[in-house]
Amino acid sequence: MSVKSDKMDEQKRAGGAGPVAKKLTPFGGYYANRTPDHDPELTETGPGTPMGEYMRRFWHPVCMSMELTDTPRFLKILTEELVAFRDKSGRVGVLHAHCVHRGASLEYGAIQERGIMCCYHGMVFDVDGACLHVPFPKGEEKEAEKYACSIRQGAYKAVERNGLVFAYMGPPEEEPPFPEWEGDYTVLPGDELVPYSNFQHCNWLQVQDNAADNYHPTALHAGKNVVDGHYQGTTFDEVGAASMEVAPDMNFVPVQSGRSLACAGARRVNKDRLFVRVQHQVLPNLSLHAYTSEDGSKKKFFSRFHIIRWTVPVDDENSKMIGWRVMGPGIDTRGVGHKEMVGYETIDFLEGQVAMRRPERFGKYKLEDMPPIPTNHRERAIYKEAQYAPGDYEAIISQRPIAVHALENPTKFDAGLYQFRKMLRDAVRGNNAASSAHGFAEWFRELGGAPNSFCSGNVFEVEEGATVEEEVTRRRKVLKSVVQILTESDGMKGAERADFVRDRFEALEQSLKRA
Template sequence: MTIKQEKHEHKTTAGGTVHKLIPYGGYFTNKVPGHDPELTEVGAGTPTGEYLRRFWHPVCMSMELTDTPRFLKILGEELVCFRDGSGAIGLLHAHCVHRGASLEYGKIEKNGISCCYHGMVFDVDGTCLRVPFPEGEEEEGERYRCSIRQGAYKAFERHGLVFAYMGPPAEEPPFPEWESNFTCAEGDELVPYSNFQHANWLQVQDNSADNYHTMALHAKRQVTGEHYQGTTFDEVGAASMEVPPDMQFMPIHGGRGLACTGARRSDEDHMYIRVQHQVLPNFSLHAYTSEDGHAKKLFGRFHMIRWTVPVDDLNSKMIGWRVMGPGIDTRGIGDKSMVGYETIDFLEGQVAMRRPERFGKYKLEDMPPIPADHRARENYKDCQYAPGDYEAIITQRPIAVHALENPTKFDAGLYMFRKLLRDAVRGTNPNAGPEKFAEWLREYDGAPNSYCSGNVFELPVGRTKEEEVTLRRYLAKQVVFIITESDKMRGAERTSFVKERLEALQQEVLARRQA
């Protein structure tokens, strides 16, 4: 053994795997342990699958409901979704309870859907409305009709998305209308989108709690050979997002969520404090993604709202709304025409199908399939030049292996969120259990307040490195404390309170600096 090799020691990873830190030591790390089934597997009867089923989730976009049923897989279950002739939304088990033919080939009726195989008609709640028995055998047909029921889940539409509750009917929670309608400024609107991800749901959710990755993945300097494609934040001129943020993470709402603060300098006179809000089990609210940070702004609100919805154990959807309009998009960067099914108006690499304008001539049902093998994509080389979130997420393996991870301090948010989730699933975080969660929502009349905000303070850079670090960490914590103080307030009263307190915070820091 050389002297250089002797200096290396054994190392234990987060998952307990021990290997030698020696050059060319791949042999010692070539065994891949299993994934974490408790948090990643979502089928019926699994711990996390049962937990997820106690919450409302978007399952598709309204535009996906046409004159034929829409086949879906959600939480590992094969389903069909449709809007019947009365306008009611149906979400039924795909396989007909009679003989198992798929209702995706059924005919949408004035009320419900009829199976293509034998014509049985089912209402949106699963009730069998008609069985076509021969004339003279109506009584027998009626008895049979009353003996069967198609599996069904309650569903409704909101702002272009279809939401469903897939748990026990008696345990249905309120639908969470965050801050009453998810928008916070007059003139803003919710624009729906849905992006398929060929990866387990949890690593997609992890990405939303990882606010540090923007400084690399979304930076032009990461693009090979300057093959720049507009897949990064450079596209919208928000260079502030490429500055490594000082991250802090605080459990909020009794362990039901996490406030993720990122403090960074946008220039020598402005400090940008961005607060992302992660909510159990799979929801997140994101502050303005195009913030350049060169002008004072206090309590900027939602810009992106999304759920990470498991399709099955190996696939998932990012589905939610982009908030569009002058209230949030103060720089006028957003492009509503690019927000929708498998498209988004920023970070082209968020989605599997890049360059959405290529597909503008297609109808939804004619859209080219997204290859499950990311290396088989037509634009694979482009993705290598300028990778985005999609590439980073799906290449962690179909299900990320947590035992092989070696986290840093800026990964603390996603590990904290995983712990909150695990404790909720196990019942050791009772506030986040389905029953207590539903009670908490009712306390807010189904409309709780969010910590999500973007804040730009007019504060000169610290005189020393130590002063600058102290300043940014103090500001970030105080922003969260102030938002916590406002939690029982509503609407304009809350907005006014938070802005006044943030203004006072800035003046306090300035006065301290001048003393």
């Protein structure tokens, strides 16, 4: 796939961005002041839209388990207004928010031993939408039963996994197996999946694009780029992972029959070690990330998940970043994670990764040391900090509520996100049977619901090339070989696969030492 050709395709769909000559005119802002429409095929996810119908054939996390209390939880997912609750028998329900009787919101309903009761007239609905009770007058029980059988509240099947609530919002007859990626997500003994959910004030796709943009840490996450040194200890500098600030060689490879994308990056730690990080982007909105705090100080092969996350559309101009942080000594070999900061609207890594700015820092002052000030003053202080040291959140939401692809001018290092967009488009249009919703469902069934991930973090003991040309050749050979080995291992499971990958990585390292 050519970045240039895909870019031209996007501009053509949006009506073009104007003559190139005029766009390049000095002080020629006038010739570039029209904003084309966004790309509805990929960005809009409401009922009946191409992407919305595709997404509804997959399981998505909709909230955290901790959000289900003794009152219902109002949600908006894929532009639908929903209510999630846990009834007193422990079952989780995800229903349409507006009561099928007269439209009152079930967010004000009363949770029952079985189901939920609408506050307006007392209709009770089960987690599958069945009407369990209609409050007709005494003596009219048969009429009440008849009425109850004539209505049903819109409902979606829900399951819980490790502190997250997932829902399937598609046709019941097309429900796919719930994908247990590698069964237990390859969490090592002593490690755990810690759930989190963070709101993103923009379209889902630009959040997902960011996960495939492996080049941006070079600038966005570098402390050296903080304005005049006003704000130190930012992003990867927070945890001392300077290797993440090195411009990487990248290799983006569609894998698993075009259902996912392996995003492999090679960064030179020092003259003796090469850090190779493989992120895994899975259609339509799942991404699996290797260790974000790797400093490359020790040899390491096939380190697995540090972050597992879905980018879930709320509506077309808002989304959720929701998933798990893997915490513990197995993955976090440097011990820099903070479990107490992982949860609802909070995360422990990368200042500016989400809307939250750590409350204890307002400029050089601690919050408790600041005199009482108006809320807007406080907000201005946070905004100023974000201007000094912007993070992913600021960069992503500032692309407009819905990014306009036709105005982009990509470089070769943007190839990952353009490749992923093309894979999405092929899936939605039915150009790739394997990545269709039906193709995914059949694949999950064949694998017993437990597909493998290509996600891995690796530190090779490979000396730097004697020349720039030799170094580039060496890095690119490693990248290509790593993805090839992971591909060859995809039919294996568990320890067998891990042993195979590590043995082959060891052989690759030795071959480079002999070269």
